[in-house]
Amino acid sequence: MATTALLRLESRGYFRSSLVLVALFAIVGVFLFAAFPGFADEAELIEEAFPPFLAGLLGFEALHTIEGFVSGYVYPLLWIVFAGIYVAYLSAGTVVRDVRERRMDLTLSYPISRESVVLQKVAALWVPLVVLNVGLIAVVFAGVTVLGESIDPVALAMVHLLSIPYLLVCAGIGIVLSVTLDRIETAQVSALGLVFVLWLVEGLSEMDPDYEWLGVVAPSRYYDPSAILVHGEYAYADAGILLIAFLALLAVAIVIFTRRDL
Template identity: 40%
Template structure:
């Protein structure tokens, strides 16, 4: 039981550790530059110089506090955009790569259903999602203490915990692309394009008459600003992301169960 999950999970461990270290280094760099940035730059004047569409797309509310600075420089850029795109891209090769390379026939010869195969391969995505969120919160909290800035430990933990359902939803987009397209390269490009298009859709339509369209974007339901600046935890949004992930997984399983594997 879960043989494929264990096999795929072990293969992802090393890369996930490197990913966690890289994100931790990014967090350390952002915290390290904050004191000099705050001392030398009029942050309110800097924000007023940004065009409103840029502020809206990047979700910038304030950079006058470490929480606001981290929300923009680290979490919006590093987690919402980069990590979300990475999970969508890497998961898009989960099924398509085996089909593309002619290995899927061997897997389907095993006494395992297609739906279970998709489910177990997707479950292995938990390794990078979880490992990527283990070291960075420690670096963020300790780094804030070292520069004499106050960040609530609960908020630092929460901003990472609430990113987990968001990242799984992004991975779900990649999984669906992986079963719809039998060429890994195409599936990965589609997953990247769709995920980034959803980010832009949510960012640009917020506050407009077409705002409801952005409800399909996972980015609507994960807001680092609300957590770090207001201490507000969107439990309903997390539940929606879980439901979105389940829907994408079921859709991928149903599609693959009926797919003709050439």
């Protein structure tokens, strides 16, 4: 087996499902952008009507602007939740599926280390990362253009660039569960649920200063589309924290898998 054969094989398997999710983004985006004119006219009333928990969870700011609307509605739903869950779900099914279906024995019969197996399976996630980023950028630009609005392309690019560490952490959560658990469905559902619960924890922690510390463990705390699009603030330090968290999760996954009895 060539050094990168597993990477190429895994990469090909993600392309179609990633396109399906982009299509879902486009469908949901149609409904979201169609609602913008109404939101822009009643932005103040809408912001007051939403509970503080939900407003904080979605990051509502300046809903009367296209930047505030996109960062408060489009990205929390389509990107932080859907894309994060999707990447975690994919990652959680990688190793455990091969082990469960006895393909891992064949893979390891070639001159390839267990460390390389984990690294190549995670590296193969470049396909959904690229496809989803390009797809959502296209959806957002199309929606903004149809509405007759404009959005800063540099800020939009930074929203996606700084989201990569967040998505990598979601992948890291999935790969740890994939090398730990014995059932495919259990690993994937656990990864899906954990990413979603962490997002909820971050929103709940903002309601009460006494519990704000709980949000420290939530990767969504370190990625704020509103800060980028509305305020032009690029939190490189937060992105660095997420990258360190991803590398730590990856290291844990490698240690567990290399010591695991298959």
